[in-house]
Structures are given as C-alpha cells and as structure tokens.
Amino acid sequence: MAIEARNITKTFGRFTALRDVSLEVKEGELLALLGPSGSGKTTLLRIIAGLERPDPGAGSVLFEGQDVTDQRTGQRRVGFVFQHYALFRNMTVFENIAFGLRVRPRAERPSKKYIQDRVRELIALIHLEGMADRYSSQLSGGQRQRVALARALAIEPKVLLLDEPFGALDAKVRQGLRRWLRRLHDEVHVTSVLVTHDQDEALEVADRVVVMNQGRIQQIGAPEEVFHHPASEFVMDFMGSVNLFHGRIDGGKAVFGQLVLDHPNGTGAEGQPARLFVRPYDLDIHAQHDGRPGLRARVERVQSAGPQVRVELVAETGEAVTVEMSHVQFRDSRVGPGDSVYVSLRDARIFMEDYTI
Amino acid sequence: MKPRSDAAHHDPALLRYGLILVALLFLGLFVVLPLIAVFAQALEKGWGAYWAAITEPDALSSIRLTLLAAGIAVPLNVVFGLAAAWAIAEFQFRGKNVLITLIDLPFAVSPVIAGLIYVLMFGAQGWFGPWLNQRDIKIIFAVPGIVLATVFVTFPFVARELIPLMQAQGTEEEEAALVLGASGWQLFWRVTLPNIKWSLLYGVILCAARAMGEFGAVSVVSGHIRGETNTMPLHVEILYNEYNFAAAFAVASLLALLALVTLGAKRLLEWKVRQDYSSLTAVEGAEG
Amino acid sequence: MRHGFKRASILPGFWPAFGYSVFYLSLIVLVPLSAVFLKTATASWAHFWKTISSPGVVASYKLSFGASLAAAAVNVAFGLVVAWVLVRYRFPGKRLVDALVDLPFALPTAVAGIALTSLYTEHGWIGRWLVKVGIRVAFTPIGVFVALVFIGLPFVVRSVQPVLEDVDPQMEEAAASLGANRWLTFSRVVFPLLRPALLTGFAMAFARALGEYGSVIFISGNMPMRTEITPLLIVTRLEQYDYAGATAIALVMLVASFALLLTINLLQWRSRRYAEAA
Numbered sequence: 024m025a026i027e028a029r030n031i032t033k034t035f036g037r038f039t040a041l042r043d044v045s046l047e048v049k050e051g052e053l054l055a056l057l058g059p060s061g062s063g064k065t066t067l068l069r070i071i072a073g074l075e076r077p078d079p080g081a082g083s084v085l086f087e088g089q090d091v092t093d094q095r096t097g098q099r100r101v102g103f104v105f106q107h108y109a110l111f112r113n114m115t116v117f118e119n120i121a122f123g124l125r126v127r128p129r130a131e132r133p134s135k136k137y138i139q140d141r142v143r144e145l146i147a148l149i150h151l152e153g154m155a156d157r158y159s160s161q162l163s164g165g166q167r168q169r170v171a172l173a174r175a176l177a178i179e180p181k182v183l184l185l186d187e188p189f190g191a192l193d194a195k196v197r198q199g200l201r202r203w204l205r206r207l208h209d210e211v212h213v214t215s216v217l218v219t220h221d222q223d224e225a226l227e228v229a230d231r232v233v234v235m236n237q238g239r240i241q242q243i244g245a246p247e248e249v250f251h252h253p254a255s256e257f258v259m260d261f262m263g264s265v266n267l268f269h270g271r272i273d274g275g276k277a278v279f280g281q282l283v284l285d286h287p288n289g290t291g292a293e294g295q296p297a298r299l300f301v302r303p304y305d306l307d308i309h310a311q312h313d314g315r316p317g318l319r320a321r322v323e324r325v326q327s328a329g330p331q332v333r334v335e336l337v338a339e340t341g342e343a344v345t346v347e348m349s350h351v352q353f354r355d356s357r358v359g360p361g362d363s364v365y366v367s368l369r370d371a372r373i374f375m376e377d378y379t380i
Numbered sequence: 381m382k383p384r385s386d387a388a389h390h391d392p393a394l395l396r397y398g399l400i401l402v403a404l405l406f407l408g409l410f411v412v413l414p415l416i417a418v419f420a421q422a423l424e425k426g427w428g429a430y431w432a433a434i435t436e437p438d439a440l441s442s443i444r445l446t447l448l449a450a451g452i453a454v455p456l457n458v459v460f461g462l463a464a465a466w467a468i469a470e471f472q473f474r475g476k477n478v479l480i481t482l483i484d485l486p487f488a489v490s491p492v493i494a495g496l497i498y499v500l501m502f503g504a505q506g507w508f509g510p511w512l513n514q515r516d517i518k519i520i521f522a523v524p525g526i527v528l529a530t531v532f533v534t535f536p537f538v539a540r541e542l543i544p545l546m547q548a549q550g551t552e553e554e555e556a557a558l559v560l561g562a563s564g565w566q567l568f569w570r571v572t573l574p575n576i577k578w579s580l581l582y583g584v585i586l587c588a589a590r591a592m593g594e595f596g597a598v599s600v601v602s603g604h605i606r607g608e609t610n611t612m613p614l615h616v617e618i619l620y621n622e623y624n625f626a627a628a629f630a631v632a633s634l635l636a637l638l639a640l641v642t643l644g645a646k647r648l649l650e651w652k653v654r655q656d657y658s659s660l661t662a663v664e665g666a667e668g
Numbered sequence: 669m670r671h672g673f674k675r676a677s678i679l680p681g682f683w684p685a686f687g688y689s690v691f692y693l694s695l696i697v698l699v700p701l702s703a704v705f706l707k708t709a710t711a712s713w714a715h716f717w718k719t720i721s722s723p724g725v726v727a728s729y730k731l732s733f734g735a736s737l738a739a740a741a742v743n744v745a746f747g748l749v750v751a752w753v754l755v756r757y758r759f760p761g762k763r764l765v766d767a768l769v770d771l772p773f774a775l776p777t778a779v780a781g782i783a784l785t786s787l788y789t790e791h792g793w794i795g796r797w798l799v800k801v802g803i804r805v806a807f808t809p810i811g812v813f814v815a816l817v818f819i820g821l822p823f824v825v826r827s828v829q830p831v832l833e834d835v836d837p838q839m840e841e842a843a844a845s846l847g848a849n850r851w852l853t854f855s856r857v858v859f860p861l862l863r864p865a866l867l868t869g870f871a872m873a874f875a876r877a878l879g880e881y882g883s884v885i886f887i888s889g890n891m892p893m894r895t896e897i898t899p900l901l902i903v904t905r906l907e908q909y910d911y912a913g914a915t916a917i918a919l920v921m922l923v924a925s926f927a928l929l930l931t932i933n934l935l936q937w938r939s940r941r942y943a944e945a946a
Contacts (some may be wrong), residue, residue, distance in 0.1 A: 490879025593776025
C-alpha cells in the first residue's frame with residue numbers, strides 16, 4: 024500500500040520536530056528513515072501510525088490516496104513495532120500475538136481456530152516454536168523483538184512501521200535480526216518503514232533511504248546513491264567517516280592550501296568559503312607527487328589492528344587527515360610514523376557554505 | 381540484589397547482639413505485649429463467655445454494620461482510585477501535583493475532624509440539617525453518616541497504591557494495544573488492569589482493614605445507638621466503658637485477628653508488588 | 669492541540685476519568701472540609717478567639733503537642749535501631765518481626781486503646797511493676813505519651829528501611845579502609861544519608877500523633893486540664909451542640925495538619941531529588 028505524508032509540521036511545545044515534511048512511500052518497498060536523535064524520524068513514523076497528530080491544519084497522511092489524518096490509529100490497520108518492544112507483560116507469547124485478532128469487534132472477529140492457526144504460523148515464522156506459553160520476562164531481547172514483530176504482522180497490516188527495533192540489542196544480535204528482517208520483507212512484501220540512527224542498518228536493509236536532520240528531509244534515494252552521491256554536507260558527514268578540509272573559491276578554482284581543484288560552481292562564487300569532503304579510502308599515500316591533486320602530510324600514527332589499516336596524518340595546512348587502506352596496500356607503500364608523504368585524491372565532494380535564509 | 385545482612389560482619393558481635401536486644405525489647409514492649417493482652421483478656425472468663433460476647437445481638441449487629449460500611453466504602457474508593465490513577469498516570473496536564481496532594485488530604489486530617497465535617501454539613505444545625513429534617517432523612521446518627529465518614533478516612537488508599545505503579549509502567553503497552561485495534565475498555569481490561577492487579581488488591585486490603593477499624597470519625601457521626609449505629613470499634617468502647625472488659629476484649633480480638641490477617645496478606649502482596657516494579661526494568665533490559 | 673491545560677494524547681478516557689475524580693474528590697473531601705472554614709468565618713472573631721484560647725483548650729494543646737513531639741522523638745531513636753537491625757542483621761524470626769512493625773498501623777485504634785490501658789493500669793501487666801517504683805502511667809500524660817509511641821512506631825522504621833537498604837556497602841568499606849572505626853563510619857558516612865528519611869518519618873509520626881484519638885482516649889482518663897487531648901475537646905463541644913466551638917478548635921488543628929503535610933511533601937520532594945542526584 025502506498026503511503027503519502029504531505030506537508031507535515033509537528034511541534035511539541037516550543038520544539039519543532041517536523042518542518043513541512045513531505046514523503047511518498049512506494050507500495051511494497053522497505054524505506055528507512057535515517058538520522059540523528061531529534062531529527063524527527065520517530066515523530067514522522069508515529070504520525071503515519073496515528074500515535075501522534077500533525078499540528079492542526081499542518082499536513083495530512085494518505086493511505087492509497089485516502090486521507091487518514093483524522094482516522095484513529097486502531098482503524099488504520101498499521102503494524103507498529105516499538106523500540107522497547109511494548110509486549111504485554113501479563114500475556115504469553117501466544118496471547119500477545121493473538122491480541123490484535125481477539126480485540127476485533129464481534130462482527131469482524133475470526134474464529135478461535137483461525138486465530139490459533141494464524142498465531143502458530145507466525146510463531147513458526149519467527150522461529151519461536153515451543154515458546155508459545157512463555158512470558159516476555161522469560162525471553163531474551165532478540166526473542167522479544169521477534170514476538171513484537173509477529174504481533175504486528177498478525178493483523179495483516181497494510182504497512183509495517185518499525186521504530187528503532189534493534190536499538191536496544193547487542194551488536195551481533197542486531198546484525199542477525201537485520202538480515203532476518205530483510206529476508207522477511209522479501210517473503211511477505213508488506214510496505215515497511217524503518218526508523219534508525221544506524222546508517223549501516225539503513226544501507227544494508229532498505230530499498231530507499233530518507234536522510235533527515237532537524238525536522239527536514241535532506242535526501243531520498245537508494246542506499247548507493249545516498250552514500251556515493253550525498254546531496255549535502257550533512258548527508259555526507261552522517262554516512263560514514265569523512266575527512267574535512269576548509270578552503271575557498273579563488274580565481275575560479277576551489278583552493279585548499281596547496282590543493283587546487285576545479286569546481287563547477289567556481290565561476291559564480293569568488294571568494295566564498297568552501298569545504299572539501301573526502302572518504303578515507305578515496306585517499307592514496309605515495310612517497311612522491313603522483314600527478315593527481317593532493318597535498319603533503321606527515322604520518323603521525325599507524326593503526327594496523329583491524330580489518331583495514333588506518334593511517335593518521337597531519338597535512339601541511341595543519342588539518343588532520345585519516346587514510347584507510349588494505350593491509351596489502353599498506354605493506355606495499357612502506358610507510359611508517361614520522362614519514363613525510365604525498366596524499367592524493369581519487370574522489371571527493373566540494374560543498375559551499377549553506378546559507379539558510 | 382545481595383542481601384544486606386552480609387554487611388553484618390562489619391559490626392562487632394557485642395554491638396550486634398546489643399542492638400538486636402534493644403530492638404526486640406522495644407517492639408516486644410510496645411507491639412507484642414498489647415497484642416497478647418487483647419487475646420489474654422478476651423479469654424479471661426473462658427471460651428463460653430467469649431463466644432457469648434461475640435454472638436450477642438448487639439455485637440452481631442455491630443459486625444453487620446462494620447461489614448456494610450466497609451462493603452460500600454471500598455468499592456467506591458476503588459472506582460475513584462482507578463479513575464484518578466488513569467487520569468494522572470497516563471496523561472500530562474497542568475496541576476497534576478495539586479491533585480495528588482489533594483488526594484492525600486484525608487491522611488492529614490484527624491479522624492475526629494473527619495467526622496466533624498459531616499456533622500457540620502448534615503447535622504441538625506448543619507447546612508443541610510433543616511432540609512433533611514423536613515424530608516425525614518437521617519444522615520448523622522444513622523448509617524449513611526457512618527458510611528460517609530468511612531469513605532472519607534479510607535479515601536486515598538487505593539489511589540496511592542495505583543498512581544506510582546502506573547506512572548512507572550508508562551503508556552507504551554496501552555499505545556501498542558491501541559495500534560492493534562483495541563477499544564478504550566478493551567485496553568483497560570486486558571492490558572492496564574492485569575498489570576496493576578497486585579497493587580490494586582493491596583490497596584483494597586489496606587482500605588478494607590482501615591474501614592472496618594475506624595473509630596474516631598465514626599464515633600463522632602454515629603450517635604452510639606446500640607444495635608443500630610454502632611460499628612465494632614464503637615461496640616468495644618461501649619462495653620469497655622461499662623466495665624464489661626472480657627466482652628470488650630472479645631469483640632476487640634476479632635478486630636485484632638482482622639489486623640493480623642491484613643498483615644499477612646500485606647506481606648504476600650508486598651512481594652508480588654515488588655515483582656511488578658522490578659519486572660519493569662527486566663522488560664526494558666538490553667540483553668541479546 | 670494547543671499547549672493549554674492538557675497535552676494531546678491518543679489514549680481515551682481522560683475527561684471521564686478526570687471529571688469523575690475531581691467530582692468525587694470535591695464531594696467527599698473538599699466541600700465537607702470547606703465547611704470548617706466557612707463555619708468559622710460566620711462565627712464572630714471574639715467567640716473564635718475565646719474558644720481556642722480558653723485554659724482547657726490551651727492545656728490540651730500543650731499535652732497533644734508535647735506528647736506527640738516526645739513520642740515522635742522516641743520513635744526516631746528506637747525506630748532507627750529497629751530499622752538498622754532489620755536491614756543489617758540476621759536473626760531467627762526476623763521476617764515475623766518485620767511484619768509486626770506494621771501492626772500499630774493495621775490495628776484498629778480502639779483495640780490499641782483498650783489494650784494499652786489494660787497493660788498500664790495499676791493492676792496491669794506492666795503497670796503493677798511501675799507502680800511499685802512510684803510511676804503511674806495510665807490516666808496520666810505519660811499514658812498519652814505511651815499510646816502515641818505505639819501508633820507512631822511504623823512511620824520512622826518504614827521511612828528509614830528503604831534508604832538504609834540502598835546504602836552502598838562500598839562507601840562503608842572505603843571509610844574503613846581509610847581508618848575510620850564503626851562509630852565514625854556510622855556518624856559521618858551513613859547517618860547523613862539517613863537524616864532526610866528520619867526527618868520525614870519524624871514528621872509523619874508527629875502528624876499522626878497530633879490527630880490521634882482512639883488509641884489515646886482510653887488510657888488518658890480524659891481529666892480536664894490534665895489529660896485531655898485536643899481532638900477530645902472537639903468531641904465534647906460537639907456533644908454539647910457547640911458547633912462553633914468545635915469548629916474553632918478543629919480549624920487550629922487543620923492549620924497545623926496542613927502545615928505538617930506541606931512540610932512532609934517538601935521533605936520527601938527534597939530527599940527524592942537528593943537520591944536522584946546520588
């Protein structure tokens with residue numbers, strides 16, 4: 024089911040959580056809302072679910088083109104998975120999952136047998152056979168989250184909304200559940216919206232990623248696009264580590280110390296400050312100038328305990344630089360602490376100062 | 381949590397035994413001895429007299445009235461307690477703390493004053509006195525007055541147990557139930573109520589025990605009409621003032637037994653209630 | 669919804685629950701209580717003053733206040749010992765003892781009243797020994813004091829217990845490792861933590877004792893100018909249909925009770941902040 028959020032503004036007292044946000048979720052896709060805390064992603068999710076209302080007159084939510092903004096949450100047929108599970112602590116796993124079906128009004132309530140079969144199906148789906156009679160206090164965090172998911176799926180929701188579902192879990196469990204969620208989505212094909220502050224999670228699981236900050240959408244796109252072609256400084260900085268250089272536009276080019284680069288906006292923005300963003304793995308270290316744009320730097324520290332080698336340097340401009348390379352590359356480069364080297368760029372993004380009027 | 385008693389090895393044995401002795405003597409003198417005295421005096425004239433004292437018609441009607449007053453006061457205060465806890469724990473509104481303090485007021489008021497205020501309202505010279513007189517409705521010196529006074533003194537008990545627990549439990553489960561399609565009543569019966577059942581029971585027991593044992597407030601509104609407006613505590617007073625000690629203690633012993641049962645139920649439920657609170661942290665714990 | 673009285677919420681049932689609560693509260697508590705203040709307002713100031721300052725009434729203030737203060741103080745001292753023993757030590761029957769601490773709270777006041785009286789009269793189990801030493805308890809202010817110690821007992825113990833349970837043993841170990849003996853460790857490290865709870869317990873025991881009626885009127889003997897407690901004077905005025913007089917005295921008591929209630933709430937609020945900061 025396609026969802027649309029139109030021009031949503033939401034304030035809590037003096038705090039503005041969402042500023043005129045519009046979003047379209049395509050039928051059957053898994054969309055991730057990604058951003059730091061306070062970005063408004065959870066608020067947007069809750070408004071879609073009906074757990075919050077937009078400010079009066081400030082936006083609407085549409086399901087399949089129908090305006091549901093004023094519809095009660097219980098009538099929207101959405102499945103919501105809470106960050107802290109919100110399992111009913113006085114009910115067993117079975118009763119939790121069956122809840123949504125049991126509270127239906129008489130006329131719409133399925134038969135006992137149907138409920139039993141459906142719940143058992145879901146329990147098998149989440150691999151918790153044999154635990155139907157357990158209470159949530161007897162389950163691990165990962166198991167509880169799976170029950171929460173099954174409970175949401177039991178009502179055959181038109182859309183599945185997940186609020187940082189794996190936030191409270193250990194790293195290993197998180198990874199396993201992430202993959203499991205993706206596989207589940209491929210099987211069940213329910214339109215899903217996932218809120219997370221973990222960019223690895225968003226990039227790994229989602230069909231499209233929505234990057235949010237301070238109540239606004241910064242960029243929407245497929246994971247590759249958002250990562251490799253960030254639309255703004257914030258997006259680039261947020262997604263993965265980055266090296267930052269300060270400079271300005273001078274004589275039509277972007278100048279960062281000794282580093283001079285062509286920049287498409289250079290002609291119109293003479294004298295304006297600019298920032299250069301480079302990923303650590305888009306930098307190469309050589310003993311000499313290798314013909315590509317770059318700068319001289321001195322090696323401060325080498326960290327080789329890890330999947331990659333990280334070399335920390337100080338550029339001649341005084342800025343700190345981090346370069347990542349594979350162990351093989353490092354051995355070939357024969358670089359050590361104290362060495363004076365040349366760092367060249369393979370790829371980078373230049374952003375002009377953001378002027379918000 | 382580690383039992384605290386393992387800190388005991390820090391204190392020298394002499395001090396330990398000394399303090400335990402002082403504590404036990406103090407409690408023995410002020411708590412145990414009076415308790416024993418009640419039963420000893422009740423049986424002074426033997427089982428026959430004991431049985432006669434508690435089955436005598438006035439005694440029986442006092443028992444009936446006590447149960448009636450409690451039987452009305454407790455459900456009324458339970459409904460109030462649930463309503464107040466729901467409004468206070470699940471919503472944010474201005475003046476919440478004022479409301480909570482007001483609910484505690486009956487605790488701060490002397491029982492005699494609790495009775496006085498109803499006399500001022502419904503007594504012969506009270507606000508509604510003439511109005512009630514015209515219609516031949518008796519509140520003071522009659523059962524309704526006793527019920528009112530009992531409701532007043534037991535007013536906060538249930539609310540005080542429920543409010544902190546429900547506040548600690550938060551609203552997430554209720555929100556989850558709403559998204560799944562539950563109606564207001566369904567969510568209250570299936571989600572909220574089961575989560576508070578032990579605290580509710582605890583509050584009910586405290587409320588009932590106090591309702592049956594109340595003396596000062598009921599004494600003021602009752603009129604002490606034998607066989608009609610005497611609750612058990614008042615009946616005890618009458619017997620005592622007539623120097624009918626054995627009978628007075630016999631009826632008193634029933635109330636003492638009630639107190640002991642209350643204490644026992646309290647212990648059992650306290651453990652359950654503590655589980656309710658500790659399960660909160662267990663559910664939100666972050667393990668793999 | 670605008671940021672007015674209540675924050676918007678999707679949970680149902682606020683107005684029925686809130687409305688009913690306020691209605692019931694007003695009906696049962698607020699309106700009747702206001703009767704005291706309104707009644708006093710209609711009476712003349714002279715009559716009011718005469719009543720609350722008459723010798724018998726003043727004597728009752730002294731008795732009620734003095735005995736309550738003394739009883740609460742005794743409860744602080746011994747309550748601390750009891751709480752310490754219950755939290756820190758192990759001994760047979762400890763659970764039973766712990767449960768018994770609540771008895772004064774659970775036992776109907778009239779039962780406590782006659783039981784205490786029977787113990788402390790000349791022929792009572794305790795009274796007979798004290799008489800030999802020349803101490804009379806029943807029908808004297810001392811009797812009032814004893815009864816008030818009884819009913820205030822649980823307040824201090826139950827106030828101190830949770831705080832004592834939460835004291836970090838590592839703090840005491842640190843003090844010991846720095847050379848402090850048990851007394852210093854207690855007085856400098858542990859006791860300051862207990863002070864707020866002791867204060868709260870004291871205030872609660874004191875407040876309860878001031879208004880106490882049933883446990884006291886049997887053992888006090890109710891002798892005018894000597895062993896009459898203030899609540900009793902309200903009752904006697906009522907029995908004489910002197911509503912104005914009863915109300916006047918009641919007002920004095922109410923003002924004192926509310927002041928205490930506020931103090932207790934403030935103390936609890938402060939100690940909660942202190943605990944959270946820790």
